[in-house]
Amino acid sequence: xxxxxxxxxxxxxxxxxxxxxxxxxxxxxxxxxxxxxxxxxxxxxxxxxxxxxxxxxxxxxxxxxxxxxxxxxxxxxxxxxxxxxxxxxxxxxxxxxxxxxxxxxxxxxxxxxxxxxxxxxxxxxxxxxxxxxxxxxxxxxxxxxxxxxxxxxxxxxxxxxxxxxxxxxxxxxxxxxxxxxxxxxxxxxxxxxxxxxxxxxxxxxxxxxxxxxxxxxxxxxxxxxxxxxxxxxxxxxxxxxxxxxxxxxxxxxxxxxxxxxxxxxxxxxxxxxxxxxxxxxxxxxxxxxxxxxxxxxxxxxxxxxxxxxxxxxxxxxxxxxxxxxxxxxxxxxxxxxxxxxxxxxxxxxxxxxxxxxxxxxxxxxxxxxxxxxxxxxxxxxxxxxxxxxxxxxxxxxxxxxxxxxxxxxxxxxxxxxxxxxxxxxxxxxxxxxxxxxxxxxxxxxxxxxxxxxxxxxxxxxxxxxxxxxxxxxxxxxxxxxxxxxxxxxxxxxxxxxxxxxxxxxxxxxxxxxxxxxxxxxxxxxxxxxxxxxxxxxxxxxxxxxxxxxxxxxxxxxxxxxxxxxxxxxxxxxxxxxxxxxxxxxxxxxxxxxxxxxxxxxxxxxxxxxxxxxxxxxxxxxxxxxxxxxxxxxxxxxxxxxxxxxxxxxxxxxxxxxxxxxxxxxxxxxxxxxxxxxxxxxxxxxxxxxxxxxxxxxxxxxxxxxxxxxxxxxxxxxxxxxxxxxxxxxx
Numbered sequence: 001x002x003x004x005x006x007x008x009x010x011x012x013x014x015x016x017x018x019x020x021x022x023x024x025x026x027x028x029x030x031x032x033x034x035x036x037x038x039x040x041x042x043x044x045x046x047x048x049x050x051x052x053x054x055x056x057x058x059x060x061x062x063x064x065x066x067x068x069x070x071x072x073x074x075x076x077x078x079x080x081x082x083x084x085x086x087x088x089x090x091x092x093x094x095x096x097x098x099x100x101x102x103x104x105x106x107x108x109x110x111x112x113x114x115x116x117x118x119x120x121x122x123x124x125x126x127x128x129x130x131x132x133x134x135x136x137x138x139x140x141x142x143x144x145x146x147x148x149x150x151x152x153x154x155x156x157x158x159x160x161x162x163x164x165x166x167x168x169x170x171x172x173x174x175x176x177x178x179x180x181x182x183x184x185x186x187x188x189x190x191x192x193x194x195x196x197x198x199x200x201x202x203x204x205x206x207x208x209x210x211x212x213x214x215x216x217x218x219x220x221x222x223x224x225x226x227x228x229x230x231x232x233x234x235x236x237x238x239x240x241x242x243x244x245x246x247x248x249x250x251x252x253x254x255x256x257x258x259x260x261x262x263x264x265x266x267x268x269x270x271x272x273x274x275x276x277x278x279x280x281x282x283x284x285x286x287x288x289x290x291x292x293x294x295x296x297x298x299x300x301x302x303x304x305x306x307x308x309x310x311x312x313x314x315x316x317x318x319x320x321x322x323x324x325x326x327x328x329x330x331x332x333x334x335x336x337x338x339x340x341x342x343x344x345x346x347x348x349x350x351x352x353x354x355x356x357x358x359x360x361x362x363x364x365x366x367x368x369x370x371x372x373x374x375x376x377x378x379x380x381x382x383x384x385x386x387x388x389x390x391x392x393x394x395x396x397x398x399x400x401x402x403x404x405x406x407x408x409x410x411x412x413x414x415x416x417x418x419x420x421x422x423x424x425x426x427x428x429x430x431x432x433x434x435x436x437x438x439x440x441x442x443x444x445x446x447x448x449x450x451x452x453x454x455x456x457x458x459x460x461x462x463x464x465x466x467x468x469x470x471x472x473x474x475x476x477x478x479x480x481x482x483x484x485x486x487x488x489x490x491x492x493x494x495x496x497x498x499x500x501x502x503x504x505x506x507x508x509x510x511x512x513x514x515x516x517x518x519x520x521x522x523x524x525x526x527x528x529x530x531x532x533x534x535x536x537x538x539x540x541x542x543x544x545x546x547x548x549x550x551x552x553x554x555x556x557x558x559x560x561x562x563x564x565x566x567x568x569x570x571x572x573x574x575x576x577x578x579x580x581x582x583x584x585x586x587x588x589x590x591x592x593x594x595x596x597x598x599x600x601x602x603x604x605x606x607x608x609x610x611x612x613x614x615x616x617x618x619x620x621x622x623x624x625x626x627x628x629x630x631x632x633x634x635x636x637x638x639x640x641x642x643x644x645x646x647x648x649x650x651x652x653x654x655x656x657x658x659x660x661x662x663x664x665x666x667x668x669x670x671x672x673x674x675x676x677x678x679x680x681x682x683x684x685x686x687x688x689x690x691x692x693x694x695x696x697x698x699x700x701x702x703x704x705x706x707x708x709x710x711x712x713x714x715x716x717x718x719x720x721x722x723x724x725x726x727x728x729x730x
Contacts, residue, residue: 045072045566047491047499049146049484050085050629052367053077053218054493054568057086059485059504066090066485066504076567076580077196077497083217084627084644085635090485092637093505099467099480100509111478116510116520122477123434124524126459130432131164140167140421140430144437145175145369148489148501149378150540151514152371154531155436156380157403158518160411162527167415167430169382171438172375174418175331175368177714178339180376183365185340185600186347188591189552190376190387193584194326194362195495195570200226201360204322206233208257208346209332209720211240215623216330216366228360231318235260236332238620238694239687250315251689252305254618254721258338258604261345263301264316266293268352273320275354282588282596283351289599304604324360325353331368331622335719337607339711344600351597357585366494370484373492377553378544382414386547390414402546405530417715418444419708425453432459436514437481441470442631445717446675447704463517469633470700481514482507483634488537489515490564492571496582498555499568515540552591607721609707615673615723617657617693619705622720624650624696632698649699651680653726656690658682661726668729671695673722676704679729693726 048055056075060068069090073080102119103111114122130138141159143152152170159165183190199205199222213220220242223232234243235250235257243249252260268274269290279286298309305312319325327346333339343365350356350363367373377387388395390413400407416424422444424430433454444450447470454460454474462475465483472478486507492498507513512520515537522531534540538561549556554572558564570582590597611618627644629635636642651669653661663669667682671693678701688694695702697719709718 044502044504045075046485046501046504047370047493047568048082048086048089049370049491049501050089051216052369052372052494053216054370054491054495054497054499055082055086055218056499056568057082057089059502061504065506074567077493077495078218081218081221084641085629088635088638088641090505091640092634093483093485095466095637097466097468097637098508098511099464099472099478100511101480102510103467103478105476119477119479120520120524123461123479123521127163127432127434128525130458134431136164137166138430139165139432139434140416140424141165141434141436142418142421142438142440143168143170143375143379143381145170145172145372145375146437147371147514148487148537149371149374149492149544150489150537151518152375152379153385153544154515154518154534154540156378157385158522158527158531159434160380160415161403161405161409162522162530163525166411167421167424168380169416169418169421170375170379171418171440171443172369172372173382173716174335174443174719176334176365176372176376177382177716178334178336178711179329179343179365180382181340181714182343182347186344186598187585188593190383191552191584191591192365192367192494192496193356194364195581195583196222197581198326198360198362198364198583199223201228202226202230202322202324202326203228203360204231204233204318204325206235206319206325206327207242207246208235208327208329210328210330210366211236211242211623212328212330212366213241213245214626217626219366231322233315233318235315237689237692238622240622248314248318250307250311252307254620254692255336255338255607256305256604257333258342258345259296259301259304260307260312260315261342261349262293262296262601262604263298263312264319265289265345265349265352266296266301267298267313267316268320268349269293271316271320274352278354278588279352282590283599284594284596285599286352289348289601292601319349319353322355324358325350325355326360326362326364327355328364328366330366332720334365334716336716337709337711337718338602338605339716339718340713341600341602341604348599348601351599357583357588359583362583370493371491373494373496374490377492378547382417384410384414385544386551387553388551399547402543419710419715419717422450422453425457428456431457433457434461434463435471436463437465439469439471439631439633441474442700443703445703445706445719446708447701448676463514465511466633469631479517480509480511481517482511486511487513487515490541496553496570497568498558498564498571500561500564607718608709609721609723611723615725616691617724617726618691619671619673619722619724620688620692620694620720621697621702621706622694624698628696628698630698631700646681648681649678649701650683650696651726652683652685652688652694654686654688654690654692655684657693657726658684661728663726663728670727670729671705672725673705673707675707675722676701678702678704693724
C-alpha cells in the first residue's frame with residue numbers, strides 16, 4: 001500500500017526539486033519554501049521550449065539561478081538568432097498565474113489547496129474506481145508535444161501499460177498527424193528527410209500553407225541567408241507576410257491545393273520534366289500516378305482553383321527549371337479534410353523530380369511544437385514506442401523485452417484518437433480524463449461543445465504550469481507542474497535533431513516536473529517495482545536509446561546525456577557520427593521493405609463546409625504574431641510579448657467586403673457560423689480576398705466557430721476553413 005514515507009522518499013529524490021527541508025504535517029504532506037540544488041555562476045545552453053525550430057539559448061546563471069539568456073551563436077539551427085518568444089522564455093516562468101500547490105474543486109465550485117499526498121491518492125482512487133465500475137475504457141488521457149521526450153514516454157507507458165488506460169492521444173494530433181501518416185505511407189516511416197541547411201541551399205523553395213515568416217521566424221531568417229538568389233514560391237489563399245516577401249505568390253481557392261499540385265504534376269509529365277532514372281530505380285506506383293493526373297489539365301485546374309491557366313503553368317515551370325527544389329508545408333496543408341493526400345502530393349512532386357536526398361531538396365513538413373517529433377516517436381499515442389506499430393506482434397514483443405514487462409500489457413491498438421475521445425466523453429463512455437500540458441478547452445474545435453462534454457466527466461484532472469487556463473478552470477483536480485527551464489530532458493525538433501533542456505530555475509512552490517509527478521502516481525498505483533528503472537530523466541533516455549535501436553530513428557549510440565553533442569544530434573546516429581547536418585535518402589533507399597518510396601494519391605474531395613446565403617464568407621485561421629504561442633497560456637505572462645500584438649482578437653476583412661457590410665476599421669464585428677459565434681475587432685486589409693476573412697488562432701472564441709471535419713486517415717481537424725456570417729456589432 002502506498003504510504004506517506006514512500007511519498008517522502010520519492011519527493012526527496014525529485015532531482016533537486018525538494019530537499020531535506022521536506023516535512024510531514026498532520027493533515028498530510030506539507031512543503032516549505034525549498035531551495036533548489038542548482039549549479040553556481042555559469043553559462044549553460046539548452047533548446048527553446050516553444051516551436052519546433054529548436055533554437056539553442058545560452059542561459060546566464062548567477063548564484064545558482066538563471067537571470068538572463070541570449071541566443072547560441074554556435075548552434076547549427078539558429079546561429080545566434082532568437083524570436084521574441086525565445087528571448088522571453090525565462091520571464092514567463094515568473095507569473096502569478098502559476099499553479100504552485102495541488103488544488104481540488106469543492107462541492108460549491110470553489111477551490112481548496114491540498115497536499116501532494118492527498119492529490120496523488122485522490123487521482124489513483126478515483127481513476128481506479130471508474131475503471132472498476134465502468135471498465136478500462138472509461139478513462140483516457142490527452143497529452144502534449146510541449147514536454148521532454150522522457151516525460152512523454154513515461155506518461156504513455158505508465159498510462160497504457162501500467163494503469164490500463166485504453167485511450168490516450170496528444171495535441172500533436174492537431175498539428176502534425178497528416179504529415180505523419182503521409183510520411184509513413186510514402187516513405188515507410190515518419191521521417192522528415194531534410195536538414196535546415198536545405199533552406200540555404202535550394203534554388204527554388206515552395207511553401208504551401210506555411211506562413212514561415214510568422215510561425216517559424218528563425219527558419220525564415222535562414223531563407224534570407226540563402227546565397228543563391230532563390231525563387232521563393234508561396235501557395236496560400238491569403239497574402240501572408242511570407243507571401244508578401246516571396247518572389248511568386250499563388251492564391252488558389254482554399255482547400256483546392258491538392259488539385260493544383262496534381263495539375264503541376266500533369267504539366268511536369270507533359271513537358272518530360274521528371275527524373276526517369278530516379279523514379280524507376282527508387283519508387284513504386286508511378287505508372288498509376290501518371291494515369292491519375294492525366295485528368296488534371298491546366299484548364300480544369302485553373303477553373304477548380306480560381307486561378308488562370310498562365311498561373312498554373314508558371315508555377316509548374318518554376319519547379320521544372322529548378323535544380324535544387326525544396327517543398328515545405330505546415331498547418332495550411334495538415335489541418336485539412338484531405339491533409340494526408342495533399343502532403344503526399346508534395347511528396348510525389350519531390351519524388352518524380354528527384355528532388356530528395358540532395359542538398360537543397362526534399363518534401364519537408366515543418367512541425368509545430370517544440371517536441372512534436374518526440375511525441376510522434378515515443379508518446380505511445382498514435383504509435384508504439386520508437387515509431388513502432390501497436391498492431392504488429394513482433395513490435396509489441398520487442399518493446400516488452402526491452403521494458404521487461406509482460407507483452408500482454410501492451411494493447412494491440414493505439415486506442416481512440418483525440419476526436420474519438422471527445423466523442424466518448426460526450427456519449428458517456430469515458431468518465432475520467434487526465435489532461436497534461438495542453439489547453440483543450442481553447443485549442444480544440446467547437447469549444448462550446450467540448451466544454452459541455454468536459455462537464456459530463458465524473459473526474460477531470462489537469463496537470464499544468466498554470467491554474468488559469470481554460471481547461472484548468474474546468475478541472476476537479478489540478479496538479480502543479482514545472483515548466484521549461486525547471487526540468488531536465490531532451491527535445492527532438494523538425495529536422496530530427498535531439499537537443500538538451502536543463503533545469504536552470506526552481507519551480508515555484510510545490511510544483512514538480514511532470515516526470516516526478518508520474519513517478520509519484522506510479523508508486524501510488526502500485527507500479528513502483530515495474531517502473532523502478534525509470535528513476536531519472538537520463539535513465540529513461542537510456543531506455544529510449546535501446547528502444548530506438550534498429551529503427552529508422554536509431555540513436556542507440558547515445559548512451560547518456562553527455563553523448564549528445566552541444567550542437568545537437570540528428571537521428572539516425574551512425575557509428576563515428578561527426579556530422580553537423582544530416583539529410584535522409586541520399587542513397588535512394590527508403591524504409592519500406594523493398595527499399596522504395598510509393599506514389600500515393602486519391603481523388604480530391606470538396607470540404608463538407610460550404611458557403612451559402614446564411615453564411616456567405618469563408619473564414620481562414622492561422623498564426624497571428626511571432627510573439628504569440630498557441631492559446632497564449634504562456635506568452636500572455638510576458639508584458640513585453642503582449643506589447644508586440646493587439647490584445648483584442650482581430651478579424652481581417654477586405655475593403656470591398658467592409659464597404660458592403662458597413663463596417664469601418666476598429667469596429668467590433670459579430671462573426672457567426674453554424675457552430676458558434678464571437679466578436680472581433682476589424683482590420684481592413686488587402687491581405688485577404690473579397691469573400692474571405694481571417695482571424696488569428698490564438699484568441700479564445702475562434703475555434704468555437706470551426707466545424708467538426710477531419711481527415712479520414714489522420715483524424716486531424718480541418719481548422720482552416722469555415723463558412724461564416726459577419727456584421728457590425730452594436
